[in-house]
Amino acid sequence: MNxxxxxxxxxxxxxxxxxxxxxxxLDSLQLRNQALPQHIRPLDPDMVVxxxxxxxxxxxxxxxxxxAYKKQIEVLDGMQPxxxxxxxxxxxxxxxxxxxxxxxxxxxxxxRGAVIDGLCRDVKKIKQLGFPVFVKGTRPTDSYAxxxxxxxxxxxxxxxxxxxxxxxxxxxxxxxxxxxxxxxDEVIAKAFEKVNGENMVRxxxxxxxxxxxxFEKFGIL
Numbered sequence: 225m226n227x228x229x230x231x232x233x234x235x236x237x238x239x240x241x242x243x244x245x246x247x248x249x250l251d252s253l254q255l256r257n258q259a260l261p262q263h264i265r266p267l268d269p270d271m272v273v274x275x276x277x278x279x280x281x282x283x284x285x286x287x288x289x290x291x292a293y294k295k296q297i298e299v300l301d302g303m304q305p306x307x308x309x310x311x312x313x314x315x316x317x318x319x320x321x322x323x324x325x326x327x328x329x330x331x332x333x334x335x336r337g338a339v340i341d342g343l344c345r346d347v348k349k350i351k352q353l354g355f356p357v358f359v360k361g362t363r364p365t366d367s368y369a370x371x372x373x374x375x376x377x378x379x380x381x382x383x384x385x386x387x388x389x390x391x392x393x394x395x396x397x398x399x400x401x402x403x404x405x406x407x408x409d410e411v412i413a414k415a416f417e418k419v420n421g422e423n424m425v426r427x428x429x430x431x432x433x434x435x436x437x438x439f440e441k442f443g444i445l
Contacts, residue, residue, distance in 0.1 A: 232337060233238025234306055238274040241415050243398045245422070249414045253407060260400040261383040263315075264339060264358050267347055271356040273337030273395040275308040277387050277402070281375040282313040282321055282342065288369045296371035302376075308393045312380035313342030319370035320345035320363045328353045339393060339400055341382045342371070358395050405411060418444070 245260075250258045266273075280299055303309065309330050313321050322338055324346035330338060337356035343363045344350070350357050377389045385402055387393075392403035394409075403411050421444045428438050437445050 231306060231334070231336075231361050234274050237394070237412065238272050238329050240419060241274075241394065241412075243394055243396050243401050245335060245415050246394055246403065246411060247399075247419050249411050249419060250401065252414070253411070255404065255407070257384055258402045258404075260339070260385055260395075260402065261382040262399055263360050264341060264382075264400060265360075266395065266397060267344075267359065268351055269397050269416070271337075271358070271396075273308055273339065273356040273358060273393060273400070275306050275336035275393060276405075277389055277391045278303060279376060279378060279380045279387055279389045279394050280309060280311045280312045280341070280373055281378060281380055282311055282316070282371050283374045284314075284316050284318055285369060289372060295376065296326075296367075298372060299376045300329040300330065300333070303330055303333035303335045304337050307333075307335050309335060309338040309340075310380065310382075310387060310393060311338070311342060312382050312387075313340060313371060315360060316371060317361070317363065319365045319367040320342065321367045321371045322357065322359065324349040324353070327353055327357060331355045337393075337395070339382075339395060345437040356395070358400060360392045 320343045322340045322344040327350045340359045343361050344359045345364050380387050387402050390405045392408050394401050425438050425442050425444050
C-alpha cells in the first residue's frame with residue numbers, strides 16, 4: 225500500500241490535478257472504466273478528495289446486531305493518515321450510513337475524505353468540519369439495524385469499478401476516479417505533463433490561435 229507517501233504529496237495532487245485529466249491518462253493506458261457512478265456527488269461543489277482507499281463493505285440488515293456498530297468502530301479505529309473511507313453500500317437508501325461523528329473520527333485519524341455509494345446525514349456539521357464527503361444523497365435515519373459493516377480492507381465494487389485497498393481515489397465536482405495502485409506513479413507523472421500541456425493550449429487559444437492550429441501544435445484538446 226502507498227500510505228508511506230506523506231500528506232504533502234497528496235496535498236500537491238489535490239491542488240494541481242483534477243479528475244478529468246486523471247481520467248484521460250487512465251483512458252490512454254486502456255483503463256477506461258475507472259470513474260465511479262455519477263450519482264456519487266460532493267456535499268459541497270468545492271470539495272476535493274485525494275487519498276488511498278480504505279475499503280469498507282456494507283450490507284442491509286433487518287435485525288438488531290448483537291454488538292452495535294462493532295465492525296464500523298473497528299474501521300474507524302484503524303484509519304491511517306492519507307486514507308479515504310470508501311464505502312460500498314450497494315446504493316442502499318435504507319439509512320444514512322455516514323455522518324458527522326464518522327467524519328470527525330476519520331478526519332482526526334488523518335483520513336482525507338469519504339466516498340460512499342449510499343446516503344449520509346449531518347450535512348451542515350460535516351461542512352463545518354471542512355471534511356470532503358461524496359455520497360449518493362442524504363437521509364436523517366440512523367444506520368443502526370438498517371446497514372452494517374460486514375468486512376473491510378477487501379476488494380469492493382462500486383458501480384462497475386473494482387476498488388482494491390490502497391488504490392488512489394481522486395474526486396472533485398466532475399466526479400471520482402480510481403487509480404489502481406500498480407499504475408499510480410505512471411498515471412500521476414503523465415497527469416502532471418498533461419496539465420502543463422493544457423495550460424499552454426489554453427494560453428494560445430486565449431491569444432486567438434485557431435483550435436485546429438493549437439491541436440496540430442500540441443495534440444491536446
